[in-house]
Amino acid sequence: MIVDCGGGTVDLTTRKLLGENQLGEITERAGDFCGSTFIDNEFIDLLKYEVGNKAVDLLRERHYGQLQYLVQEFCQNVKLPFTGNDPDFSYEMDLEEIAPALLQYVTGSERESMEEKEWMIEICFNTIKFMFDNIINRIIEMIRVQLDNSLGKCSAIFLVGGFGQSQYLQKRIEEEFSQSVENISVPNQPIAAIVRGAAIYGKSLQRSRNLKSMNNSKCVIATRILNNTFGIKLYDKWEDGDPPDRLLSGGMIIKFYRIVERKTEVPFDQEFIVENLFPIYPDQTRLYFEIFYTKEQDAVYC
Incomplete structure (x- = not known):
């Protein structure tokens, strides 16, 4: 230590x-x-x-x-x-x-x-x-x-x-x-x-x-323990059980999509791949990703 x-x-x-x-x-x-x-x-x-x-x-x-x-x-x-x-x-x-x-x-x-x-x-x-x-x-x-x-x-x-x-x-x-x-x-x-x-x-x-x-790769620090849970903000369909005050127009809701959880040991320079993401609208040409972090390990909403 x-x-x-x-x-x-x-x-x-x-x-x-x-x-x-x-x-x-x-x-x-x-x-x-x-x-x-x-x-x-x-x-x-x-x-x-x-x-x-x-x-x-x-x-x-x-x-x-x-x-x-x-x-x-x-x-x-x-x-x-x-x-x-x-x-x-x-x-x-x-x-x-x-x-x-x-x-x-x-x-x-x-x-x-x-x-x-x-x-x-x-x-x-x-x-x-x-x-x-x-x-x-x-x-x-x-x-x-x-x-x-x-x-x-x-x-x-x-x-x-x-x-x-x-x-x-x-x-x-x-x-x-x-x-x-x-x-x-x-x-x-x-x-x-x-x-x-x-x-x-x-x-x-x-x-x-x-x-x-x-x-x-020979970095002197081989692994780290993450101090936070990391994820991105995603628009998803609002479902029964979701907070009513978070309901957006079009029946959508903003949720936290977890990429990696707090307390996970990760190798130096590790990359995390996020798959199966789609545009909200058929004519959408760009996607913007906002990265969030939290001390919670099971966060659901941003």
Whole structure:
């Protein structure tokens, strides 16, 4: 299983090793918006709690650079070095020094509180852990579902992407899955691994197309599991049992003609042939096909 933890999204795919350096897919790919930038959002929520929503909104609107500098300070001093091993780990952030423009927008009880604390925000271990756990718990659940959907035992999990470098993320995944997955590892350059993989795939794609005329396709991705059901829109005769509100003039109805079903494993570059289609009218000279896709496996209507 490859777990690509980026800034915005986390994407999972489970592959099987085939012959001739090719990979097949075991189950549907999965993804969600739970990358490392959502930990930054947790920090901004903490900031709003300390100084008020309006103050942070005005800082974002009028001094966006200073807000970004606050986030950068959080990343460098909290998010990146946090391992989850040291309960004494904490960080004090001086708002007056890092984002002086913010002070003018803080009012009421929040201002009184921050003046008492001399505009210092202390981010303690438990707060940092809470920020991480909100996001990491979602990643762990994604991995668990992916493992449950896979056939057979998963031999390895590879953490890649920028967020994959987080020692705390690595620790949590080890704790959750070390008993069921023998090898959990991170490449030396987890960000570069994604770029290298894309380059290898692109080269193999070009090479396989060049060799197609010789019937010797060698794309590194041999098969994929479809995430959607694909089909086309067809006009058919309305029959008893069809929804009355879908009845068109001339006794016709628009239906979904399924070409290939979700969760089907398909070889690279496979073509699907649709047969026995006819024009609606005898004098019709052209046919237009609209392609639809859906998560449903038994869709009937477009």
